[in-house]
Structure formats: structure tokens, C-alpha cells
Amino acid sequence: MNIPLEDNFTDVIGKAQRGLEISDSDLAKKARLDASAIRKLRRGHYDELALFRVAPVLGLGARALADLAQNEYRPEVREIDGLTMFNTPYHDMTVNAFLVWDPKSHEAIAFDTGADCRPILDRVKRDKLTVKLILLTHAHPDHIADLSRLKTQTGAPVYISEREAAFGAETISEGHEFNVGNLNVKALLTWGHSRGGMTFFVTGLARPIAVVGDSIFAGSMGGGNISYKEALKNNVEKILTLPDQTIICPGHGPMTTVGEEKAHNPFFVGRI
Structure with missing residues (x-):
């Protein structure tokens, strides 16, 4: 993609x-x-x-x-077994959602919904997956636009930061952990772009994954709508201290890695 x-x-x-x-x-x-x-x-x-x-x-x-x-930066990150990205149009932009699953148990976690969750549901059906959780990085409309359908179709519980709200979602605090099959997910509060922005750090696949919402993009970051200072601080201290091989799954743009962004992102070069 x-x-x-x-x-x-x-x-x-x-x-x-x-x-x-x-x-x-x-x-x-x-x-x-x-x-x-x-x-x-x-x-x-x-x-x-x-x-x-x-x-x-x-x-x-x-x-x-x-x-x-000069268009000289472009991260090259491929999906791994148990990870798929979905990119859907939303007004004049596109937005990402992600599906992560345990290849052995076929138990899955959906991260955000994007503008249209039907591609997620199609993949779930095709690979005979069972969605056990829906985790929301933040409550901005482009990221939860199809939440009602995804929740209804999967029957999975929905969770979001206690500092934000979404219809039908339960709230969690930083440090909360989930276990789905062989996967472990830890919630990290990376607010600044939104009041309760969460990064979900997933282990149990071939490489660790960080689903970051709009905290970090390949070569950039989300705007500091709530606090630019805190957004920078949280990104540096909570995301870019993860292992370099960690795949970063952002809310917009292509996937990247912690190592790539430490070396090439103008906001973070030299800060770590």
C-alpha cells in the first residue's frame, strides 16, 4: 500500500x-x-x-x-504476519485503522475504525478472525467515524482514554494492559494532539508494534492542539524510547519505525 x-x-x-x-x-x-x-x-x-x-x-x-x-525521506515498512493497515478516505484526506491478531488463535484487536470499517470486517471474515477488543487512540471524528458499525458487527468491547469519551466506550488509564491470545497490549498516555491520546504498545508478534494515533507521523507529528510542549515530551519519552525495530502505526500516512523517526523526523532528530 x-x-x-x-x-x-x-x-x-x-x-x-x-x-x-x-x-x-x-x-x-x-x-x-x-x-x-x-x-x-x-x-x-x-x-x-x-x-x-x-x-x-x-x-x-x-x-x-x-x-x-527534497523528497529524500520515505520509510519502507512492510506489514508483518498479524498486522494489517486500512486506509480510507475522509473528506479531503485519508485516515488509517489497524487490525492486529494472534496468528495462532486468530483472536484480533481493531485499533480505531477509520472512515469506513467495512474493509476491516471483510478481512476479519476472510481470515476467520474473532475481534476481541476495539481500542481507540483518540476521539477525533475521522478515527471513530464508523465505531457504531464496528462495535455492532463484532460485538467487541470498546476502550478509550479516561480523558476522552466515545459512545459505547469504556475508559482506561495509562498502564492498563490487555491480553488477547499471545498478544500483550499496554496503554501509554501520549496526549498533546488530543486531551487523552493513547499509544498502544503491542508485543507478541515478530516485531513490537506501537499504534500511535496522531501522536507521530512518518517525518512529522500531529499538531499540538492541546499542548505542543506535552506532545513533544510524550512522543520522545514514551514512543521513541521503545525498541528501534518497533513498527509505528500512525493515524495518517505510511507506517514507519522508532529507529527511522529517531534518525529522520525533523521534530525528534537530536532529542534522544
């Missing part, structure tokens, strides 16, 4: 500016650039000198940001 990156370099600059509350004029002054240079960057014009001056002001890795601007 060839899914484009969720953000380009201008998106990354914009998210950092908004999070740090730095205006274009302030950014130009701090980076020792003309305001016109900032406007050109924001419109997508690649200027290496301007980019390398702007990046440190915004706490971004300059080389990683340049690689993103």
Missing part, C-alpha cells in the same frame, strides 16, 4: 511555528532572514540557506527537514 507522507516540510514548519507561537515576522528576525524568505518557504519554495537558519529557531533538525523538502 503506497501511502504518501502526511506532511511536507511546510507543514512541519507551520506546526512548529504554531506550537511555539512564533509569527512569520518573529521567525524572520530570529533566523536573520527577510520576511520574503519566510513567505517563500511557507509556500513550498526550497531555499537551503533559509531552511537551515529557520530549523534551529523552531527546534527542528535542519538536515532532516531538508531531506523532507
Whole structure:
């Protein structure tokens, strides 16, 4: 499944500016650039000198940001046995949902619903899986748009962070663990993009998995709608400290790994 990156370099600059509350004029002054240079960057014009001056002001890795601007970063992560991603259109974007299962017991966990859960239900039927849990990374509409149908069709209980709410969902706190077949799932509170954003760390397959919602994207991160500072902190301390081979399953864009994002994500290069 060839899914484009969720953000380009201008998106990354914009998210950092908004999070740090730095205006274009302030950014130009701090980076020792003309305001016109900032406007050109924001419109997508690649200027290496301007980019390398702007990046440190915004706490971004300059080389990683340049690689993103020149389309030189693209993580190559394949699905493993017991993991499938579903990408569905939602208005003018697409959104991901995931199905993780124990290949021996065929017991499964659905993570979010995407805009349309029918592809999840088709895969469940095709592989004769039994969905035992529905776990929600957060309650933004694009991620739970088809929750009613998924819950009704599978009969599985639904769980979400105690700091958010979704119809028919029970709440859990950080550290809560689930066991499904040979799989263990641990809930990590990675809020900042949303008030109760959860990352679910799954072990029991060939590689560990982190279903992160909108906390981290390949080459970027979700906007710090609630707290940019806390979003960065939680991503660094709770996601990027997981083993490098951990597959990151984001709410938008392609899958990646902890190792890839530590090395190539402009928000995190040099922070760990």
C-alpha cells in the first residue's frame, strides 16, 4: 500500500511555528532572514540557506527537514504476519485503522475504525478472525467515524482514554494492559494532539508494534492542539524510547519505525 507522507516540510514548519507561537515576522528576525524568505518557504519554495537558519529557531533538525523538502525521506515498512493497515478516505484526506491478531488463535484487536470499517470486517471474515477488543487512540471524528458499525458487527468491547469519551466506550488509564491470545497490549498516555491520546504498545508478534494515533507521523507529528510542549515530551519519552525495530502505526500516512523517526523526523532528530 503506497501511502504518501502526511506532511511536507511546510507543514512541519507551520506546526512548529504554531506550537511555539512564533509569527512569520518573529521567525524572520530570529533566523536573520527577510520576511520574503519566510513567505517563500511557507509556500513550498526550497531555499537551503533559509531552511537551515529557520530549523534551529523552531527546534527542528535542519538536515532532516531538508531531506523532507527534497523528497529524500520515505520509510519502507512492510506489514508483518498479524498486522494489517486500512486506509480510507475522509473528506479531503485519508485516515488509517489497524487490525492486529494472534496468528495462532486468530483472536484480533481493531485499533480505531477509520472512515469506513467495512474493509476491516471483510478481512476479519476472510481470515476467520474473532475481534476481541476495539481500542481507540483518540476521539477525533475521522478515527471513530464508523465505531457504531464496528462495535455492532463484532460485538467487541470498546476502550478509550479516561480523558476522552466515545459512545459505547469504556475508559482506561495509562498502564492498563490487555491480553488477547499471545498478544500483550499496554496503554501509554501520549496526549498533546488530543486531551487523552493513547499509544498502544503491542508485543507478541515478530516485531513490537506501537499504534500511535496522531501522536507521530512518518517525518512529522500531529499538531499540538492541546499542548505542543506535552506532545513533544510524550512522543520522545514514551514512543521513541521503545525498541528501534518497533513498527509505528500512525493515524495518517505510511507506517514507519522508532529507529527511522529517531534518525529522520525533523521534530525528534537530536532529542534522544
